[in-house]
Amino acid sequence: MITRLLRLPALLGLSALAVAVLAGADAPLNIAVIPKGTTHEYWKSINAGAVKAQRELAAKGINVNIIWKGPLKEDDREQQIQVVENFISQNVSATLVAPVEEAAGAKIPVVIIDSGLQTKTFASFVATDNKEGGRIAARELGKMLAGKGNVIMLRYAVGSASTEEREAGFLEIMASDFPTIKLISTDQHAGATRDSAKTVSENLLNKFGPQVNGIFAANESAASGMLLALRDAGLAGKVKFVAFDSGETLNDGLQKGEVDGMVVQNPVRMGYLGVLTAVSAIRGEKFDAHIDTGVGFVTKANFDSPEMADMVHPPLDKYLK
Numbered sequence: 001m002i003t004r005l006l007r008l009p010a011l012l013g014l015s016a017l018a019v020a021v022l023a024g025a026d027a028p029l030n031i032a033v034i035p036k037g038t039t040h041e042y043w044k045s046i047n048a049g050a051v052k053a054q055r056e057l058a059a060k061g062i063n064v065n066i067i068w069k070g071p072l073k074e075d076d077r078e079q080q081i082q083v084v085e086n087f088i089s090q091n092v093s094a095t096l097v098a099p100v101e102e103a104a105g106a107k108i109p110v111v112i113i114d115s116g117l118q119t120k121t122f123a124s125f126v127a128t129d130n131k132e133g134g135r136i137a138a139r140e141l142g143k144m145l146a147g148k149g150n151v152i153m154l155r156y157a158v159g160s161a162s163t164e165e166r167e168a169g170f171l172e173i174m175a176s177d178f179p180t181i182k183l184i185s186t187d188q189h190a191g192a193t194r195d196s197a198k199t200v201s202e203n204l205l206n207k208f209g210p211q212v213n214g215i216f217a218a219n220e221s222a223a224s225g226m227l228l229a230l231r232d233a234g235l236a237g238k239v240k241f242v243a244f245d246s247g248e249t250l251n252d253g254l255q256k257g258e259v260d261g262m263v264v265q266n267p268v269r270m271g272y273l274g275v276l277t278a279v280s281a282i283r284g285e286k287f288d289a290h291i292d293t294g295v296g297f298v299t300k301a302n303f304d305s306p307e308m309a310d311m312v313h314p315p316l317d318k319y320l321k
Contacts, residue, residue, distance in 0.1 A: 028063040029282055031275055035070040036115070037192070041247045042220055042267050043070070045314040046114070049271025052319055057279060064279065111281060113274040114267075115162040123281050126274045126291045128265040130162045133295045134169025134218075137242050137263045140297055141214050142178040144240045144260055149213030152204055153186045154197070154226055156219045163218045166244055166263075170216055184208055190222035194249075197225020205233045212239050220245035223262075227253045246298065246312045254300055262298045264311040269293045 033050050035043040047068050054064045113126040141151065153170055156163035167186075174181060185204055190197035197217075205212070212235070217223035223243030227250065230236040236258040243250050243262045253259035270293045280287040298308055 028065045029279060030065045030067060031278060032067040032069065033271070035068075038068075038070045040220055041314065041316075042245055042265075044316055044320065045267035046271035046274075048314055048316050048319040049268040049273075050275045051271075052268065053272045053275035053279075055319075057276075062279065064275070066275070111274060111278045113270055115160065124277045124287055124289055124291060126270055126277055126293060127162070128270070128295050129292050130165035131169035131172075133244060133263045133265070134166035134171075135173045136169075136295065136297055137166070137216050137244060137261075138170045138173035139177065140261050140263075141216055141240060141242045142174065142181060144242075145178075145181060145214050147178050148180050149240075150182050150184045150208070150211045151214040151216065152184060152208060152212055154201065154204070154215065154217040154222050155187070155189045156222050157189055157192060163244075166218045170218075181214075184211060190217070190219075190225055192221065194221045194225045194228070197222045198228045199225075201226040201229035202232070205229055205235065209233055209235060214240040214242075216242050216244075218244050220247045220250065223259075224249040227258060230258065251303070251312060254298070254303060257300070260299070262312075264296050264298050264308065266294050266296075266311050268310045268314050 031050070031054075033047060035046060037043055047066075050066050050068070054066050057064050111124045111126065112122050115127065145151070151174070153167060155167055171183070171186065174183060185208060188200055188204060190200050215226060215230075217226045220243075223241075223245065224247060227236065227241070227243075230239060230241065236253070237256070240260050241253075241258065243259055246262050246264050250259055250262060254262060273291055273293060277287045277291065296308060296311055298312055302308055303312060
């Protein structure tokens with residue numbers, strides 16, 4: 001049974017992993033990690049988690065080869081599809097709905113990590129509870145503002161399932177728990193890069209700057225661009241600012257009092273469990289259909305705590321040298 005299974009590709013989907021296996025009992029399992037982008041620290045952390053799993057599996061005598069390849073920009077879907085197609089031609093299968101459903105029809109196991117697809121034909125989904133993360137952001141920002149004031153929510157991009165869930169969670173709690181807070185802008189999208197986010201943020205601050213009391217930005221690049229715009233406008237540290245995700249720019253802002261809190265995921269754990277789950281699927285072992293990789297809220301007070309280490313200080317040097 002395992003020999004026959006090893007002749008088929010297993011599959012991990014948008015936005016991170018694709019798996020294929022070489023035929024033969026002694027051949028390595030080739031796991032192609034295909035992220036939305038490769039420049040953000042978030043995706044590098046997923047890669048670190050994948051490598052961590054690879055090393056642990058090797059210590060148990062399970063030979064896994066990790067192949068990391070993806071587009072530079074998160075919104076370059078064409079490049080992501082090209083990467084997927086190139087791997088398919090090498091007997092490695094990957095993301096997006098049509099290939100996922102085709103793989104499922106051929107009884108090839110599918111594991112999706114980070115962001116969902118409009119299909120249910122997968123074996124497991126390894127991700128953050130993004131809606132709950134958005135709710136946490138709203139609760140914390142609402143408390144910071146004592147339930148009053150004007151708030152901007154900066155979205156990420158149309159069609160990004162994970163960030164749209166965060167935004168929905170944020171709006172849900174603002175409406176139910178903080179009805180006296182006024183949402184003065186919730187329809188602007190930052191785009192895929194920090195530069196595009198900075199431009200959109202500058203336009204928002206030019207329009208609403210004197211009125212703004214609080215801001216929520218839905219991902220690392222959106223929040224980093226907003227922070228840079230706040231600095232240029234002389235508003236950094238004067239407006240309550242909650243970000244989703246951490247990163248070098250945001251961590252620096254937190255230490256300086258320019259960012260008041262960050263909802264943080266655990267991308268290292270996401271990549272780690274994604275690979276372990278894929279290997280379990282390939283080997284016919286038991287695994288969970290849905291794996292919540294956890295979320296936390298970081299402030300300056302708990303930034304250096306052990307429980308936040310992998311989230312705000314991902315061990316990139318340890319695994320990606």
